[in-house]
Amino acid sequence: MKPALLLLLAWLSLASARGQKAVNNLAAADGLSLDTSICMVDSAIVAFPDLLAQLDRAPRAHNFWIRTLLRNTSDSTLVLSLGYGGVDYIDIWVDSIHLAGGNMRRTPAGSTYLQRQAGVLPLRLSPHSSNTLTVRIRQRTDEYNFDGLTLYDGASLNAAFVHNLPADNSFVIIQMLFQGFMICQLIYMFLQWLIVRRKEYLYYFLYMVVLALYFLSKQEQLFGVDILFTRWPPLKVYLSKTLLLLANFLYFRFIRAFLEIPRDYPRLNRWMIGIEQFLLVYAVVDLIFIVSTFNRPVQTQLYSVISGILFLFSIGFMIYMYRRQKTLVFYIISGSLFVATGHILGLVFSYLEVNRHIDLGVPDIFVFPQAGIVLEVLFFTAGLSYKSRLTEQEKLSSQQRLIEQLKANELLQLRMQHIRNKIAQDLHDDIGSTLSSISILSELALREKSSSQTMETMNEIKDSSLMLMDRMDDIVWSISPRNDSLENLLIRIRHFATTLFEAKGIDYTIDIQKNIHEVQLPMDHRQHIYLILKEAINNLVKYSDATQALLEVRFDREHLTLCVRDNGRGFDAGASFTGNGISGMRRRAEGMNARVAIASVPGQGTTIRLEVDIGAKIR
Structure with missing residues (x-):
């Protein structure tokens, strides 16, 4: 049989007004003849144009039937393929043999690779046989493509398939490259998560998985391999928008974690959590809606409106983040801008082509979201490299700070050891010697027989005890951390000086500069300054015979x-x-x-000046 393209129903448009019979002058030469064809909508017989009109008006409301008689007048079995365009469910009966196909079903077993790629049903007619071909078409969605039934033999099917390749070849290559790109990125992100174990990498990996599944649902048939959606075609309808919503949800999660928004922008973080929760709930509701109604137009309209609102929010979020003027933010938000723009362009072009029937000359609307995803991945990879460099620099800085802290701790330990030694020395020199004197005086008091001598000795013991208490109070005060400020030191000095000056009847002036509370002193400095001033004030009161005194800070x-x-x-x-x-x-x-200067001239008073370097000790 020589190659030919046999049209079963194209001639129905040329039929008589009744639409029941037409003359077919192509079948005889090929051993195939066609008899009367009947078209039905449910149980009502109609002409073929009326069937198409009913299908266009209410595709989901009816069953559409076509019946014709096929005769194989040749001496060999005819191996044919039945093309039906693109409908959800198609059932054909050739006498007692039943075959099922359509967009919502797998390609029947026994189909060749070319038949799977072309989306046709295999058909065999025995030699010298008459066969009744009955076709039933059912739609669950409003999306279909049907202009009639077409019969191909092997050569004509191959010719028709090859004829369409030049237009689709570049698109197939692009889709294969894109899927390969997605697989490489998936492997890379999975390895990153295994190594780093940070939740943002897990979110991004899951985001890429969901996107890869979405595009696989649209182009899996191009690869001619049954993976997922060709095995269970209804998943293409069930998961179409659900996958996109989950991708948006995971991407928001990734952005929040990667840019550490909960820590740096708590108010914005609360808004983003609200959007994530909304997307998750909407994804569940959308899935329930499409499974129960299969109403794709309503689903698409609602999704388009929500996507537009989400896009506007995303633009505001991007502007807000761009104003932070951080390099890492620039990388990630720029990638987000490309993804959002590509998605919106895909929705707009799809609306113009499907609803407005405007041919924009675009080979496929998926090129826009896919280009946006590729650019986003590139920016994300650059941002990941930048963040890794920041992390490495932060690690080095942390190590350097740790080294400096260890050195500071070592110096602090040495200093504390010095202070402990100093306190021990003070206790030994002052307290120890005083206690020794008290012990000796106590023994003398016990030996003395005269009551007057005993009272004199007891008075000495009393004076030594008071001096010991005073000295002990000075040491305890100086080591208390509550007295670290110079202000507390000067309060104690003021109290000490005023007590002695007033007891001696000396007219005094204490002049302390304002804002002295800004000065912090180490414990040993505080003790030294206090004891130097205390000694100077004691000497002034005991030996100077002064009538006026000045304490100046x-x-x-x-x-x-x-x-x-x-x-x-x-x-x-x-x-x-x-x-x-x-x-x-x-x-x-x-x-x-520090430096202490003593200036005194007989008969002209005394000045004791203490200068302490404090530049490194101011808060």
Whole structure:
């Protein structure tokens, strides 16, 4: 049989007004003849144009039937293929043999690769046989493509398939490249999650899985391999919008985690959580709606409106994040912009072509969302590299800070050891010697027989005890962390000075510069300063015979200056002193790298000035 394309129903449009019979002058030469064809909508006989009109008006409301008689007048079995366009369910009976196909069913078993690719049903007619061909068409959705039935032999089917390849070849290559790109990205993200174990990588991996499934549902038949949606075709309808909604939900989750929005932008985070919850609920409701109604137009309209609102929100979110002027934010938000734009363009072009019947010359609307996804993945990969570099830099900085902290802790330990040694020395020198004196005086009091001598000794014990208590109070006060500020130190000095000056009847002035509370002092500095001033005030009260005294405190962000001045009898500052007072002040000043200057002239008073470097100790 020579190759030919046999049209079963194209000639029905040329039939008589009754639409029941027509002359077929193509079948005889090929061994196939056609007899009277009958078209029915449910149980009503109609002409073929009326069948198409009814199908166009209410595709889901009726069953559409076509019946004709096929005769194989040749001596060989005719191996044919029945093309039916694109409908949800089609059932054919050739006498007692039943075959089922359609967009919502798998290709029948026994179909060749070419038949699966072309979406046709296999048909065999025995030699010298008459066969009644009965066709039933049913629609569950409003999306179909049907202009009539077409019979092909092997050569004509191949010719028709090859004829369509030049227009679709580039599209098939693009889809294969895109799916390969998605698989590579999936493997990469899965490995990233296994290594890093951070939730944002898991969210992004799941987001890519959902997107890959969505596009697989649209183009799986192109690859000629039964994977998922060709095995269970209803999933293409059930999961179409649900997969997109889940992808949006996972992408919002990824954005929140990757950009650490809960930590840096808590108010925005609450808005995004609300949108995520809405998307999740909407995905469930959408799935229930489409499974129960199969009303794709209503589903698409509602999805388009919500997608438009979500796109506007996303634009506002992107502008808000762009204003943060952070490099990592730029990478991720730019990728999000490409995804959102590609998705919206796909919806707009689909609406113009399907609803407005405007031919925009676009090979396929999926090119827009797919291009957006590819660009988003590239920006995400760049952002991931940038974040990895930031993480590495932060790790190095953390290590450096740890090293510095260890050094600081070591210095602090040394300093604390020094302070402990100093306290131990003070306790040994002052407290220990005083306690020894009290012990000796106590023994003398026990041996003395005269009551007057005993009372004198007891008074000495009392004075030593009071001095010991005072010294112990100074040590406890100096090591208390509550007294770290210079302000607390000066309050104690003021109290000590006013008590002595008023008891001695000395007219005094205490002048302390404002904002002194800004100065923080180490414990050893605080103790040294307090004891130096205490010694200076004690000497002033005991030995100067002064009538006026001045205590002055100044600081200039670099130096702290404390001055005690009187108008007493003075002394020769150049002379040597046998006591421990002045030498002790100088020793304590050296212990904190400070400078103490004593200026005195007999008959002209005394000035003791202490200068302490405090530039590194201001809060």
